[in-house]
Amino acid sequence: MRLDKLPRALPVLAVFGLLVLGTFVPSYGWIATTLVAAFLTWMLTVSWPRLTGVEKLMRIAVLFFIAAIALVQARPR
Template structure:
């Protein structure tokens, strides 16, 4: 472990005055967000791994195939992935953050183009 916390592969985060910030430092808003998410995450993690994947895949496919209100299903998937991204944000590298944010933005764009067709 380094002086600022974290793994040896990751440089220590720097605070506003250049001092290392511990990786375990969490704001009270973040703590309350994680605490509120805990019951849902517990239920989801109790399911077999393939079930959440198939549910998300089913919602996206149904959202693409259903005319009219199918965009709502895609928007729900985008919100779900945004929630998971927000929970995982502090533990992700910059590349992982960008990739996951790109997926959420693409789903949002698909939902928007289906909700407001030309």
């Protein structure tokens, strides 16, 4: 309910800001990317009953993509 009271652009801008932070901070940027993955996981669980099959697959794919990015950032060569 708190998220509903916020401006609609704020969560999008927060996720974008965390992804940019994760991109440009070399040593601990994976933490910001992991926070994005956690937020997207929460959003997926909240919206799961209302989604169709294709929407569920697309959101799971994006979640795995973000998690893979965080894993690569956390364990570079």
